[in-house]
Structure formats: structure tokens, C-alpha cells
Amino acid sequence: MSRILVAGGAGFVGSHLCAFLLGRGDEVVAVDNLITGRVENLEEFVDDPRFEFVKADVIEEVPVGGPFDSVLNLASPASPKDYFAEPIATLEVGSRGTKNLLDVARAQNARFLMASTSEVYGDPLVHPQTEDYRGNVNPTGVRSVYDEAKRYAEAITASYAREFGVEVRIARIFNTYGPRMRPEDGRVVSTFLTQAARGEPLTVYGDGSQTRSFCYVDDLVAGLVGLLDSDAEGPVNLGNPGEFTIAELAKIVDEMFGPVEIRHEPLPEDDPMQRKPDISRAQKLFGWVPKVELRQGLPPTYDAIRDEVL
Numbered sequence: 035m036s037r038i039l040v041a042g043g044a045g046f047v048g049s050h051l052c053a054f055l056l057g058r059g060d061e062v063v064a065v066d067n068l069i070t071g072r073v074e075n076l077e078e079f080v081d082d083p084r085f086e087f088v089k090a091d092v093i094e095e096v097p098v099g100g101p102f103d104s105v106l107n108l109a110s111p112a113s114p115k116d117y118f119a120e121p122i123a124t125l126e127v128g129s130r131g132t133k134n135l136l137d138v139a140r141a142q143n144a145r146f147l148m149a150s151t152s153e154v155y156g157d158p159l160v161h162p163q164t165e166d167y168r169g170n171v172n173p174t175g176v177r178s179v180y181d182e183a184k185r186y187a188e189a190i191t192a193s194y195a196r197e198f199g200v201e202v203r204i205a206r207i208f209n210t211y212g213p214r215m216r217p218e219d220g221r222v223v224s225t226f227l228t229q230a231a232r233g234e235p236l237t238v239y240g241d242g243s244q245t246r247s248f249c250y251v252d253d254l255v256a257g258l259v260g261l262l263d264s265d266a267e268g269p270v271n272l273g274n275p276g277e278f279t280i281a282e283l284a285k286i287v288d289e290m291f292g293p294v295e296i297r298h299e300p301l302p303e304d305d306p307m308q309r310k311p312d313i314s315r316a317q318k319l320f321g322w323v324p325k326v327e328l329r330q331g332l333p334p335t336y337d338a339i340r341d342e343v344l
């Protein structure tokens with residue numbers, strides 16, 4: 035049994051992670067300022083005596099007492115719509131917020147896990163992306179508030195390991211979906227499923243030839259915990275290598291939950307053209323492979339969104 039601090043625990047991924055950790059017997063303290071998270075995400079386990087929720091902004095302080103065995107940093111707006119709306123808060127949580135959480139890990143002699151992102155690869159020129167690829171990020175573009183914050187977060191995490199001997203793990207998470215995504219969060223899966231539930235056209239940005247690889251949240255949580263418990267040094271990709279164009283995703287949503295029309299809208303600035311993880315490191319280091327295919331993961335996600343929007 036461990037006592038674990040989860041920053042961003044009221045978010046989409048964070049709440050599933052809290053549930054998993056409680057389920058295996060850990061004590062969990064979730065810290066969240068609810069900028070993009072929701073207390074409803076905690077409903078399933080909020081009364082568990084091994085769970086505590088602290089509303090706080092980790093940019094300012096982390097007002098929780100130890101001891102902690104692990105500190106997991108998932109605090110950050112994650113959807114482009116969210117970080118476009120909160121550019122400075124996104125930069126600050128990746129930088130000051132990450133430093134504050136690293137200081138907790140250092141003081142508590144706890145292991146630190148950084149939830150980084152495939153966005154550190156920017157609009158990648160290497161495909162699929164391996165961890166040694168250094169990326170193609172526009173440092174002043176609209177997405178830089180997220181990409182560069184996460185790159186800084188990785189850099190300071192690696193520095194705390196070198197300078198202070200903090201044990202660190204870095205997960206580079208690729209597009210993840212599942213129940214508890216906000217219907218209006220702007221991400222493609224939640225948006226298409228919300229539109230399908232309402233019988234509205236699916237908004238495909240650009241010609242839809244850009245690709246993404248979609249991981250079901252339960253698989254991601256298993257990967258995060260596997261990484262936390264492993265000896266993996268250096269960044270590790272976590273994602274489902276199944277790659278789809280956005281046009282293909284729209285077609286699947288139409289077939290499974292439609293019929294719905296498709297409406298093309300302009301492609302946002304610096305939108306990455308392709309993305310697919312090479313997960314051989316995660317597989318080799320802690321035997322992780324995602325199990326849930328897109329067509330299996332979409333129905334529970336759709337049901338949760340439909341129940342919310344209808």
C-alpha cells in the first residue's frame with residue numbers, strides 16, 4: 035500500500051487513475067483547481083476513507099501534508115480548446131506547477147511521475163514517433179503554450195533526477211479517450227460523439243487526412259501505473275499504435291452512432307499532420323500493450339457522453 039498524491043486528479047485521466055489506485059489499496063490525495071476538471075469525476079470514490087480531495091492551484095502551492103510514496107503530475111489543461119483559452123495558466127502549470135510538485139517529491143523522498151505528451155514531438159517528421167525523436171515544435175505558435183510547457187516540465191523533471199536524485203518517470207501520453215471526457219472539451223472524440231448524440235454534423239477540420247492514434251483510458255491508466263512501478267529511466271511513450279485519419283474516425287462514428295453528416299471546417303494553425311506512438315520501450319520495460327480497440331472503446335465513451343448531453 036502506498037500514499038499517492040495525484041495533481042490533476044479531478045480531470046478525465048486523473049480521476050480514472052485515482053479510481054485504479056484506490057482499487058488496488060493505495061491511499062490517494064487528489065489536488066486540483068478544477069480549471070478543466072470536475073468534482074463529478076470523483077463521485078464514484080469520494081466517500082472512500084482512503085481518498086482525500088484538496089482544491090488548490092499547484093502554480094501557487096501544494097497545500098498537503100505527507101508522507102507520500104509517489105507524486106503524479108497530471109495537472110494541466112490538455113485539450114487544445116482549453117489551452118488556447120488559458121495560455122498563461124498552461125505555461126505556468128507546466129513550469130511553476132511542476133517545480134512545486136517536484137519539491138514535494140524531493141522533500142518526501144517520493145517517486146515523481148510526469149504526465150507529458152506526444153505534443154513534445156510537435157508536428158513530427160519521424161513516424162511513428164520513438165522516444166529519441168527530438169520533435170518539430172513551433173516555439174511561438176499557438177500550441178507552444180502547451181508543447182513548450184511540457185518540454186520544460188520534462189527538462190526540470192530530468193534535472194531534479196540529476197541534481198537531487200529524485201526518482202522520476204516521464205510518460206509521453208498520446209491521444210486518450212473514454213468516459214468522463216467533457217462533451218464540450220473540443221477534442222475530436224468527445225466532439226464527434228457529442229455531435230452524433232445530438233444528430234449534428236461532425237466537424238472535420240481540414241480535409242481530414244491528418245492522423246491520430248487513440249488509446250482507451252483504461253489502457254492508459256494501466257500504462258501509467260506500470261511505468262510508475264517500473265525501473266524505466268527516461269521518457270516512455272504510452273498510446274495505442276492503431277492509427278486513423280480524422281476522416282476515418284468520422285466514418286466510424288457515422289457507422290456506429292449515426293447516420294450523421296460531415297461538415298469541413300478550417301484546419302487550426304500548426305495542427306500536427308500525423309501521430310502514432312512507437313511503444314516498444316513500454317512493452318520491453320514493463321510489458322505494457324494496450325488491449326482496447328477503437329471500436330470497443332467508443333461505445334462506453336458514447337454512452338457516457340449521450341447520457342450527459344441528452
Ligand code: NAD
Pocket residue numbers: 041042043044045046047048065066067068069070071072090091092093107108109110111112113127131149150151152206207208209210211
Ligand atoms: P483534463 O483537463 O481532464 O485534466 C487535467 C486536470 O488538471 C484538470 O482536472 C484540471 O482542473 C487540473 N489542473 C489544471 N491546472 C491546474 C493547476 N494549476 N492546479 C491544479 N490542478 C490543475 O485533461 P486530461 O486529459 O485528464 O489530461 C491529464 C494529463 O495528461 C494532462 O497533464 C495532460 O497534459 C496529459 N495528457 C493527456 C492526454 C489525453 O489525450 N487525455 C494526452 C497527452 C497528455
Ligand code: UDP
Pocket residue numbers: 113114115209220221222223225226237238239240244246280301302305306
Ligand atoms: N479535429 C477535428 N474536428 C474537431 C476537433 C478536432 O477534425 O471537432 C481534429 C484536429 O484538427 C486534430 C485532430 O482532430 O487534427 C485531433 O484533435 P484533438 O483536439 O482531439 O487533439 P490533438 O490535436 O491535441 O491531437
